[in-house]
Amino acid sequence: MAIPSLAQARVLRVGVSGSPPFVEKNGELYEGISVEVWRQIAAARELDYRFILQPNTDLNVKAVANGRLDLAIGPISITPDRMANSEIVFTQPYFFAEQGLLLPTEPPQLWTRIKPLFGLAALSSLAFLLISIFAVGNLIWLVERRHNPDHFPRQYLKGVANGTWFALVTLTTVGYGDRAPLTQAGRAIAGAWMVISLVTVSTITAGLASAFTISLSKSQSSGITKPAHLDGKLMAVVSGTSSEFLARRYGARSLPAPTLGDAANLVKQGDASGMIFDTPALNYYLKHNPDKTLSIAPFPLSLTTYGFVLPKNSKLTRMIDIELLRLFASGRMETIENGILK
Secondary structure: OOOOOOOHHOEEEEOOOOOOOEEEEEOEEEOHHHHHHHHHHHHHHOOOOOOEEEOHHHHHHHHHOOOOOOOOOOOOOOHHHHHHHOEEEOOOOOOEEEEEEEEEEEOOOOOHHHHHHHHHHHHHHHHHHHHHHHHHHHHHHHHHOOOOOOOOOHHHHHHHHHHHHEEEEEHOOOOOOOOOOHHHHHHEEEEEHHHHHHHHHOOOOOOOHHHHHHHHHHHOOOOOOOOOHHHOOOOEEEEEHHHHHHHOOOOOOOEEOOOOHHHHHHOOOOOOEEEEEHHHHHHHHHHHHHOOOOEEEEOEEEEEOOOEEEEOOOOOOHHHHHHHHHHHHHHHHHHHHHHHHH
């Protein structure tokens, strides 16, 4: 008869902490990515365990270090400070994520909407276009004035005016037909101008569209358009998570809240300039709590990895690492993530 291992001889005390989609408690049932990953590992090794809810991630990790828990699961970021704790070890990462910002959105004002039209890019494009139209008008007049004076009179002002009108009509593809070149040189210039016009107009249109998009996105982010803008700002964070460390890293002041929802409410109420947290959790929150007054910044603050935490020299560490690799190799890890995130 085989002698049961330490893991099989007793019920493992598994600390649980975190936010959806990684940890969620429905009644007495725990769900989420972290919970399901652990269930798959425990089932594969026939481990007996019980979940013990922890107030936050830091306290979950400390309980393992103090010997009150055999394992801590949840979206536990593998940070330098936690790795420096000689009383614990991390498993290999089971999830890779970005840490981002939840920001208040504001309806764009009238000036914000039309501001791109008066930007350097728009004005320089318009100036280039007007100069090009005038140049083509001059070229058409030069080659057509002697052979086609009815459409392009020999007098400079009147002839160039008609040539410029022809260039403008060609550019806009209106094609009135009231002015048209007759010479081979004139038609060659007109043909080249048609091709150039297509490329020019599409390029300018794309540039203006990008300018409008960037301008409107900036207007909806409370002036925070890059990580450096966090310096000195008051940012909501979830207590006991790596978001507190990230706030300090960027020089922001922290306003702690017990849960993700509470921290988001601080942003909605204007008590904080934004909220620092893991992007997957922020996306999940907005998906299940649609709110047009909040949006996620289009840039990440950092990359992070999640792992489980065990006491140093735990006999479970190698076993869990092996099972995690099997979950990745079999595609079951992706199935777990997609089933909850989508």
